[in-house]
Amino acid sequence: MRxxxxxxxxxxxxxxxxxxxxxGSGLIARFSRAERALHWATAAAVLACAVTGFVxxxxxxTALVGRxxxxxDVHVVAGLAMPVPLVLAYAGRWRDSVxxxxxxxxxxxxxxxxxxxxxxxxxxxxxxxxxxGQKANAAFVLGMIPIMVATGSxxxxxxxxxxxxxxxxxxxxxxxxxxxWVVVAGHVLIALSDPGSLRGMLTGRVTRSWAExxxxxxxxxxxxxxxxxxxxxxxxxx
Amino acid sequence: xxVATQDDGALGEGEGKGAGDADAAGxxxxxxxVLGMLGLGALGIAVGDRVQGAVESALRPVTQNDPTGxxxxxPTAGRFRIYSVTAHLPERxxxxxxxxxxxxxxxxxxxxxxxxxxxxxxELVRDFQCVTGWRVADxxxxxxxxxxxxxxxxxxxxxxxxxxxxxxGAYTESLTLDQARRGDxxxxxxxLDGPVSREHGGPVRLFVGPMYGYxxxxxxxxxxxxxxxxxxxxxxxxxxxxxxxxxSNGRDDEPTT
Numbered sequence: 001m002r003x004x005x006x007x008x009x010x011x012x013x014x015x016x017x018x019x020x021x022x023x024g025s026g027l028i029a030r031f032s033r034a035e036r037a038l039h040w041a042t043a044a045a046v047l048a049c050a051v052t053g054f055v056x057x058x059x060x061x062t063a064l065v066g067r068x069x070x071x072x073d074v075h076v077v078a079g080l081a082m083p084v085p086l087v088l089a090y091a092g093r094w095r096d097s098v099x100x101x102x103x104x105x106x107x108x109x110x111x112x113x114x115x116x117x118x119x120x121x122x123x124x125x126x127x128x129x130x131x132x133g134q135k136a137n138a139a140f141v142l143g144m145i146p147i148m149v150a151t152g153s154x155x156x157x158x159x160x161x162x163x164x165x166x167x168x169x170x171x172x173x174x175x176x177x178x179x180x181w182v183v184v185a186g187h188v189l190i191a192l193s194d195p196g197s198l199r200g201m202l203t204g205r206v207t208r209s210w211a212e213x214x215x216x217x218x219x220x221x222x223x224x225x226x227x228x229x230x231x232x233x234x235x236x237x238x
Numbered sequence: 239x240x241v242a243t244q245d246d247g248a249l250g251e252g253e254g255k256g257a258g259d260a261d262a263a264g265x266x267x268x269x270x271x272v273l274g275m276l277g278l279g280a281l282g283i284a285v286g287d288r289v290q291g292a293v294e295s296a297l298r299p300v301t302q303n304d305p306t307g308x309x310x311x312x313p314t315a316g317r318f319r320i321y322s323v324t325a326h327l328p329e330r331x332x333x334x335x336x337x338x339x340x341x342x343x344x345x346x347x348x349x350x351x352x353x354x355x356x357x358x359x360x361e362l363v364r365d366f367q368c369v370t371g372w373r374v375a376d377x378x379x380x381x382x383x384x385x386x387x388x389x390x391x392x393x394x395x396x397x398x399x400x401x402x403x404x405x406x407g408a409y410t411e412s413l414t415l416d417q418a419r420r421g422d423x424x425x426x427x428x429x430l431d432g433p434v435s436r437e438h439g440g441p442v443r444l445f446v447g448p449m450y451g452y453x454x455x456x457x458x459x460x461x462x463x464x465x466x467x468x469x470x471x472x473x474x475x476x477x478x479x480x481x482x483x484x485x486s487n488g489r490d491d492e493p494t495t
Contacts, residue, residue: 058311059320062327063437069325106268139268143275151283158370163489167371168286172279174313 028211028222030129030200034094035101039201041085042141046184048078049148053177079152082145104129105138129218133190140183147176287371318366318374320437323471328406328457332441337425341401341463344392351441354427357382357390362422362447365494367483369450373491379445381426384461385419393463401468402444405459411444411470412479413453415463422447422495425458448495449481 031039052075055061062068089098111123116132130138154161154169161169191198196210211219282289297312332351340346360383366374384400393415400418402411417423424445427434434440439456446453452472473479478486484493 056320057313059318059437060435062320063435066327066329067325068320068322068327106266107264108267109264112264135268136271139271140275142268143272143279146276147279151279154283163369163371163487164287165283167290168283170371171286171290171313172282175282176279178311178313 026207026209027205028208028219029204030206030211031101031204032094032097033204034089034092035097036201036204038085038089038098042082042145045078045082045085046141046180049075049082050177050181050184052078057174057177076152076156079149083149086142086145101129102138105135108132108135125216127215127217129215131215137183137187140179144176144180144183148173148180151176317372318438319368319370319372322406322456324406324408327437328404329436330405330441330457335441337442337458338460339387339391339463340460342394342397342465343388343463344394345390347387347391349387351427354382354425354442358386360421360424362424362445364422364445364447365492366454367450367491367494369452369477369481369487369489377429378431379424379426379447380428381424381442381445383421384413384423384425385421387425387461388415388418388463391463396465397463399464399467401462401464402455402458402470403460403462404439404455404457406457409455409457409471410468411446411453411455412468412473413446414467417446417480420448425461446481448483448493450477450483450487450489452477453481 052071055065055071056068056075062071065071089095109126111126112132112135114123114132115127116136120131120133151169151173154166155173158166191201194214196206196214199210200206208219208222211222335351337349337354338347339349359380362379363376364379366377398415400413400415402413404410413423422445424447425442426445427440427442429438429443429445434443439454439458442458444453444455444458452470455470467479469479480486482493483489483495484491
């Protein structure tokens with residue numbers, strides 16, 4: 001079943017009750033309410049797991065906090081909750097906006113690879129709704145969640161598993177956790193260094209000038225009948 | 239996962255609608271990354287048990303000469319994991335600490351921390367092997383031999399076993415008298431070149447050299463000499479009472495002695 005990708009104000013009737021900015025306004029709709037809910041709910045679960053996991057992993061911290069069973073329970077519940085927002089995001093009529101962006105995130109162009117390898121210095125004019133870094137981050141998180149849920153479940157409910165699998169699960173869980181710390185820390189630092197991007201995930205909208213700077217090919221898809229003169233000079237819209 | 243529901247084929251109509259959807263083109267690398275990660279994860283579960291030893295050896299030059307201490311966060315096999323069976327990690331200062339030796343003895347003992355450290359000390363360097371698979375190489379231990387404690391208390395006729403209690407209020411362990419008199423059975427107050435820390439079972443814990451880690455009871459409070467086997471906390475839950483490393487619990491680890 002194919003749902004044509006939809007975007008912007010018309011894409012999600014009733015989901016955002018306040019009127020969305022029309023063509024020519026200073027703001028462009030970037031993320032639907034469902035997408036933002038998906039992002040922040042997943043972020044909350046990952047953060048809870050990261051903090052409690054760190055406490056469980058570092059012996060002296062475990063001693064400092066003391067209540068190891070409580071920390072473990074929070075870790076397990078947050079871990080099991082991690083994939084729930086993803087499932088819910090696909091469970092309702094709001095799934096179209098999510099699907100459309102997942103499709104964008106999944107596909108990589110040669111320009112995305114060039115952008116990523118040059119750490120955002122090359123192919124900046126080719127960037128669509130998502131850049132190579134965002135696509136890499138999304139793919140990592142999507143792979144990380146089932147790995148952590150599966151290995152964590154083996155660690156928490158080990159009885160059916162042979163000892164070598166329990167050991168292997170612990171090994172994978174630990175190394176994936178370290179990788180996740182690095183990726184999430186990078187993700188947060190980059191978001192904090194780019195308020196325009198952070199605003200998109202917080203409010204769902206971004207300014208046109210930010211979109212044209214960071215995601216020119218995506219911004220160009222949002223018709224602007226009266227381009228401002230300064231933009232028209234060095235950045236042709238089409 | 240839902241990635242698999244995405245269409246890998248040609249673009250549907252409406253997908254390539256202009257520059258705004260430039261990124262609807264391209265190859266589905268995101269999906270390959272996800273599937274690749276899942277494959278690696280499954281492989282890691284299958285072979286991690288065998289791989290982690292190699293990873294530890296490979297990283298040892300780094301972890302052993304690391305002034306920052308950051309390498310202690312690296313998950314290799316050479317790293318203790320902290321387990322407890324109660325909600326709170328117990329805490330007891332050296333000043334409050336008492337070790338009782340009682341039961342079938344001629345002179346029941348109540349020893350302070352200083353009493354213990356003024357008795358003859360034994361030092362050992364042994365690998366520590368957990369029944370869940372991880373192993374820490376060359377751990378340094380220091381403490382009082384259980385046989386010295388038993389001699390000090392004087393074991394009465396008819397005694398056969400020890401029943402050992404933790405001040406966490408839940409954990410217990412068992413040893414035969416013959417096992418307890420070996421030269422690698424300690425009431426340890428130092429490990430890893432320092433005092434036994436709270437999470438490792440300080441101020442004093444048991445160290446049972448030739449057996450899996452669950453025998454080395456943490457937060458040692460009482461050694462009761464008895465005339466029958468009283469299986470310990472994990473032993474009533476299915477683990478072997480005689481927990482020799484490599485010869486019990488269905489495992490074939492290299493022995494630690």
